[in-house]
Amino acid sequence: MANEQSWKIPPIVQELAAGVQEPPSRYVVREKDRPTVAGVPMPEPIPVVDLSRLSAPSDDHSADEAAKLRSALQNWGLFLAVGHGIEPDLLTEMMKVTREFYSLPLEEKQKYSNLVNGKEFRVEGYGNDMVIAEDQTLDWCDRFYLIVEPVSQKIHSLWPTQPPSFSDVLREYTVRCREIAEPVLANMAKLVGLHEGYFVGMLEEATTYARFNYYPRCPRPGHVFGLKPHSDGSMITVVSIDDAVSGLQVQGDGGVWYDVPIVPNALVVNVGDTAEILSNGFFKSPVHRVVTNTERERVSLGMFYSLDPETEIEPAPELVDEQRPRRYGKMKAKDYLAELFEKFARGGRAIDTVKI
Numbered sequence: 001m002a003n004e005q006s007w008k009i010p011p012i013v014q015e016l017a018a019g020v021q022e023p024p025s026r027y028v029v030r031e032k033d034r035p036t037v038a039g040v041p042m043p044e045p046i047p048v049v050d051l052s053r054l055s056a057p058s059d060d061h062s063a064d065e066a067a068k069l070r071s072a073l074q075n076w077g078l079f080l081a082v083g084h085g086i087e088p089d090l091l092t093e094m095m096k097v098t099r100e101f102y103s104l105p106l107e108e109k110q111k112y113s114n115l116v117n118g119k120e121f122r123v124e125g126y127g128n129d130m131v132i133a134e135d136q137t138l139d140w141c142d143r144f145y146l147i148v149e150p151v152s153q154k155i156h157s158l159w160p161t162q163p164p165s166f167s168d169v170l171r172e173y174t175v176r177c178r179e180i181a182e183p184v185l186a187n188m189a190k191l192v193g194l195h196e197g198y199f200v201g202m203l204e205e206a207t208t209y210a211r212f213n214y215y216p217r218c219p220r221p222g223h224v225f226g227l228k229p230h231s232d233g234s235m236i237t238v239v240s241i242d243d244a245v246s247g248l249q250v251q252g253d254g255g256v257w258y259d260v261p262i263v264p265n266a267l268v269v270n271v272g273d274t275a276e277i278l279s280n281g282f283f284k285s286p287v288h289r290v291v292t293n294t295e296r297e298r299v300s301l302g303m304f305y306s307l308d309p310e311t312e313i314e315p316a317p318e319l320v321d322e323q324r325p326r327r328y329g330k331m332k333a334k335d336y337l338a339e340l341f342e343k344f345a346r347g348g349r350a351i352d353t354v355k356i
């Protein structure tokens with residue numbers, strides 16, 4: 001029986017997409033906000049940073065690479081990481097089990113639903129957007145969120161038993177991804193004149209979320225968002241994007257949307273709102289979105305390095321002075337996350353609520 005709140009429980013897009021010729025109206029973006037599916041190629045090539053060079057003992061290479069990182073983070077808030085040490089086989093395997101998970105029958109995936117008792121939304125689990133308003137525009141994607149670190153925060157019952165290797169591959173990938181995040185954060189701290197361990201230290205015992213995204217084919221890519229424009233709430237995010245199907249776009253100066261190209265075995269690393277706030281605006285958390293296509297489904301996996309829920313997010317005192325007054329207020333990480341979901345649902349940005 002449909003009750004008055006049934007709009008709060010959106011359908012699984014994968015199921016919906018299999019049966020419709022047109023996206024239902026709840027997915028259709030207002031005309032003025034609709035995406036141009038072929039984004040603009042980057043005006044300059046998207047920065048590629050070789051992490052093996054960045055971490056090499058001080059020599060010319062590491063200085064060159066640090067300069068590239070600086071310009072990438074200041075101009076785009078995002079770069080493609082190569083030389084990151086994760087073997088191509090592990091990347092391939094991670095994406096393979098992601099696709100296999102989404103190929104499972106609906107009843108199997110629903111065992112990990114993000115709706116507690118079939119109605120209360122929580123971040124972790126499998127499903128769709130948190131719906132807070134009946135007129136909210138929904139995204140053309142399904143997602144599966146898991147806390148992967150620290151072990152004490154994991155919700156073990158949400159770790160899928162199918163495909164059988166999913167959990168092992170994810171555990172291995174989590175360890176290896178942290179080996180990427182930490183040197184990037186150490187270099188980011190150095191770029192703003194903080195000691196190397198400043199940001200890394202804040203992430204010890206903090207929460208890392210894995211978000212598996214699934215974007216079904218869409219009969220009208222120009223009318224929907226795979227993922228609406230947003231910035232991530234994390235400190236940084238490491239994303240493994242589909243190696244064959246593009247769709248990720250980043251907003252550059254003047255509001256222009258640029259396609260992020262696929263570079264084999266590279267990972268996308270982007271700054272999140274937390275790093276923007278902690279750095280007092282030195283780093284910019286880029287607005288990005290995902291567009292769909294008529295031909296092929298697409299998957300991606302984001303690892304969101306976030307602060308411990310009880311920690312206050314606020315500019316590092318060392319980065320606030322008369323020349324650079326404080327640009328952001330403070331908010332507990334857990335409250336920021338709640339704000340992020342709320343704002344995301346309404347198409348806004350949480351960071352705007354703490355800007356001074």
Ligand SMILES: O=C(O)CCC(=O)C(=O)O
Pocket residue numbers: 211213227232239241247248288289290299300301302
């Ligand atoms: O699918 C992608 O390429 C990006 C996903 C993303 O931006 C996110 O999960 O926050």
Ligand SMILES: [Fe+2]
Pocket residue numbers: 230231232288
């Ligand atoms: Fe994102």
